[in-house]
Amino acid sequence: MNELHYLFNPRSIAVIGASDKPASIGARTLENLFDHSRYDGSIYLVSATRSELRGQRCYASIVDVPQTPDVAIVVIPAQSAVQVLQECAEKGVKFAVVLSSGFGEAGEQGQRLEAQIKQISAQSGMRIYGPNCPGACNINARLGMTFSPSFPHDLRPGPLGIATQGGGLGRNLMQAMERGIGVALWSSSGNEADLQVADFIDYMADAPDIKVILTLVEGIKDGAKFVAALQKAARNGKPVVALKVGRSEYGQRAAASHTASITGAAEVNSAALKQLGVIEVDDIDELIDVGWLLNRHMPDGRSDIAIYCSSGGAAALTADIVGQRGVRLTEFAPATVERLAALLPGYAAIGNPVDTTTAVLSNEQLMDSTLLAVCSDPGVALVLLPVTIDYGTTTEKMAQAVSRVQKESPVPILPIWMSDRNGKAFSMYAEDGIVPAKSIGKAVKAVRRWMDYGKWRTQTHPQHWKPWPTLGRAAPQGATPLSLSEGNAKSWLAENGLPVPRSALATSAQEAVREAAAIGFPVVAKVSSATLTHKSDIGGVFVNLRDAGAVHEAWNTIMENVHRHAPGAKVDGLLIEEMLPAGGVEVLIGVSRDPVFGHVITFGLGGIYVEVFKDVTRRLLPLQREEATAMLGEIRSSALLEGVRGGPSADVAALIDVLMKVSDFVGRHADAIDEIDLNPVWVGPKGEGAYVLDAVIVGRQSDDEAARR
Template sequence: METTQNSAADLSRLIRPRSIALVGASDREGSIGERTLTNLVTHSSFDGEVYLVNPSKSEIRGQRCWPSVASLPATPDVAVVAVPASGVLTVIEECAARGVAFAVILSSGFGEAGAEGEREQQRMKEIAERGGLRLYGPNCPGLTNVNGRLGLTFSPSFPHDLTPGPIGLATQGGGLGRNVMQAMERGIGIGLWASTGNEVDLQVADFIHYMAEAPDIKVIVTLLEGIKDGPKFVAAVQRAAANGKPVIGLKVGKSEYGRRAAQSHTASLTGSAEVNSAVFRQFGVIEVDDIDELVDTAWLFARAMPGAQDALGIYCSSGGTAALTADAVGSAGLTLAAFTPETTEVLRAKLPAYAAIGNPVDTTAMVLSDKTVVETTLGCVANDPNLALTIVPIALDYGETTTRLADNIINAQKGCAAPIVPIWMSDRLGEGYQKLVAAGFAPPHSVGKAISAIGRWVEYGRWQRANTGAEPRVLPPLAAPLGDGATRSLSEAQAKARLREAGIALLPHGLARSAEEARALADGMGYPVVAKIASEQIVHKSDIGGVQVGLQDGAQVEAAWREIMASVLKHQPGATIDGLLIEKMAPRGGVELMIGVTRDPVFGHVMTFGLGGIYVEIFRDVTRRLLPIGARDAAAMVREMRSFALLDGARGRPKADVAAVEALLVRVSDFVARHADRLEEMDLNPVWVGAAGEGAMPLDAVIVERTGTPA
């Protein structure tokens, strides 16, 4: 899982600085400079040196002010910049000249504000790079190190969101980030929040990488509007996975509306939603769809990491609630465990004969009359070795009874390694709820939300186990495309020549430049054959009558030449025709698949694999991977198809040559790697795969490549 490239910056002096300069410090109530000063001096516990910079003040709150960064008596580790946009570049020049390590730029009015702001932002970056200054922001709410109780931020919420904890949060936007911060009210704290704004330099990926190594961070949460450097992001999440730290990600900009909003907000690339999701799955990022799901999932991981077991237990005192929860477990594709005989014996002895002692457990209303029921049975269930975790749905706040249940949950968890997950379903947040929060249980508020989080938890455990011992992945740097963006499509004959050179198996074929030559080629390879128009300008050959299949003899081949040429002349008279590609037909039977490759602007080349022919457009049963891939990825891609059963001998069909398909995927990946600077798209559709031992080969091939020389 490790990568040696795209190394992130050492952020230790930014996260835990020894000295800080606040440029734009102010005593004007409500101003950015005043709020930042208050958070830094009043609400933080910072024992280093704080320098105030304001050319119009000699002192603020009894502390000396300096007129500029250049005039400071010592060089600070961090400069927090809280001046109007018009003055930021001057401050950055002074910081770079002085040797300041980091500048946190709170000011807005740059890349998010239009073309002129973007030019100013670029100048800022150039100044900083010349002086070795690392930039955080601009257009950001600052940096909050809760575990170190340090707020480099103007937010008035800083003093209210100071519950330390094992979760690290990296976002681009401030509002959603603060929303997640305030989920501290659920009982688990966030140790570090980085909100990177326009990311002129430091990116979310840099902070994921830092958190992957930080000893006080156990779980990493990220909210992304765009990813500027795909390989750096992948390197960061690989580092987190290698260190056993899950990354929970929420990516906005999946719809056209969302993409527009994200771009106007951060001026970031948003990338393709399908590609982003594929990269997340490939590298173990747990993707969620909204803030509630993000919080429930992250808080569950902060409580416990998944182990070897997958199966769940349900413990409840309401039959209807137990059934509702069991339905949700089943609908999510999760499994209820079978209790050990020892657990069943305890439940039989402690619960009435009419209680449900299977899974789910329904204690019935006996909990109202016998206060010891939960105390003597919940711990037994939660400790059953067949369970990954125990779900305790609480349908209502029943006063003292529910408070006692909360106490029993807390006590049972103390003697149990697997997590107990209480679900607080009532809008009445009484004493029982408050006790669970104080004990760090972070109860989800509905069965659906809880099961969604548990499903992500279980799925990540499976991903971890499947990737244990995986060979280190070293991703190549993003290949710079050739030229000015102009492209050309190779003819099928040219594309197949490239594939043959790469060692990819193909059916016998040849390019004919006359009807007679077409017949001779067909006679030589044996019938039946396929005839296809050969032209760089014609990609969708079937649409214009450019393909005929099942030709059984020489006369049919010559007739096909005449008919295809006439049809192409009618539909696309300006096309340059190379001739006809004559190809041996694939054996009868087999399954049609497809392999596609596209260049994503953020991550680079991405492979798409799935059912081929017309079915790819109808069923869209595809899987994706960021290239390059190896044998493990290829095997996973094939088996992730919903229709994998078609290859695996469903309903008496012969098993397909899956090994040949996997080998072909790897060969295509290798081919793309060798031509990464030039290759723009590739479409192998259909790819024929026969029964075991018969192989897999592309029947059609489209390659689009960049023209020109390197820019």
């Protein structure tokens, strides 16, 4: 049983701050529990001023309550709440739902109070929900531990679990019930003094009555916990649809001021969510559209759809938007075409999209047979059905036909209600669970997300995900920063199986000439220094040195350049390195430690492709081989790896091996590594391998290790 079971299904509840003052938080909480919930457990009322409420005895303190409740709902001012929470902990209460505000969101004094309740939770083991939250709503159990006056109006049960931080947007999601959306549970974590969105996703991943999880996240306080919850959902086959606030600078500032959470780098957040199978969306309505479509039918990886419509203009517009979104229209099987041709008038369009004309509006049986024929085509994964106008009874009969066909159809039918007039037919769709999208664009966007998730499901195996030593963990404290010279960095990489060119460190011009001769001309000469990371910018790199004289001259010139541009730099000498053949492709591989998710790997083509076009893709570490393979195809300039204008394709297999070896290297030395910059990595034509040409490693070492150096 999940540890939060008795939070959402308590056997007994205490309300601390119970009241009958009209419109007060205490009174509204009692109304929702007594008048609008169907709760058969014990409810204890605690009030410092009343001896009786609603015909029940009031206790002066939680200490006086005869039974230890599973949940204490706290609705008293923040200043008094700390002492009350301490008493709850001493009483043995499992969960405290703190509806009160005036904590971390209310300045320094509130932050001190919140720190105290965090300490109470940590020391006692009592879990705290909130503070500064609207409470919890278990709709399937008809239990509202909330002060919201909307609770009695938002009671359509269903299979969606909703986990949010904010209350207003969470209630907005709940009110999608008006469209026919059924919700099992809503948790709104508020300031997250203890329990976080991640805890609720973890619970929903186990809950048998929840099929799809929707989450709206402003910030992530514990990356490791968040990742673990998403991994559990993926392993349990439950889709998670997420709207992450903080994707722009404005959003990051607003989210921080609202919840004081870490919003993180938007690019890393999106990469992490995608890797973990989370469907990231752009807006509230999209969150609902995608979540309900996933609830209706789990995608199987197929990516072709059909359009069925009685309006030629709407059919053409829908097809146009489908094409713009990168969704494909299937080519019907011959049997489907024959069936439609036999049933529809000769002037109807029987390809894809299907324009039935108005013939089906006066003939329900014709709509049943032709729509089912389209749904049954072997190449169709979903059918879009634009409804342009509310025709009253005609549209109602159409909705009835769609509902009949949906019961027999092997694929989902998604109506698109294009009119601003929500007639009875709209409600008929909703009551049958066939919730319409509100525009063509929104419908097609939801379908694209749905299909992308189906592709992820067929290509990814969450059960095989490796554990990772620092996934979502902050960098270790008390360590000494460490920056390696290129030579030392490459030696460390080579020890861990990464391919680097042959090289040697020279501390004099004469030694540079000897090492070059031993390696074999031509060679590359680079200044070796742990403090100079951009060596080319100061004239610290010479390439294609073909004889001893060129090497000697390079020594003198490089040393002069360094003295002129970086006079205080500590220089070890010159790194003399094998010159790789002409041709090949240069790529970038980088690793950084994200404050939320831990180590992240970045891949892209080098040069202008990174600096100008920002053409990169990212993954959390560790990498799976299929993820490394997918990264190569995700950058916009991936065609350069395949060979252009008759040129040879790059050694993609060797490049994937390098990505995997970088992942393994970081895994073995995770605490010691903060950043890796391998730029460029040279990838030769197929069969010639891939080599790290330049390497920067920034990390940390323990104080004991620093003392030994």
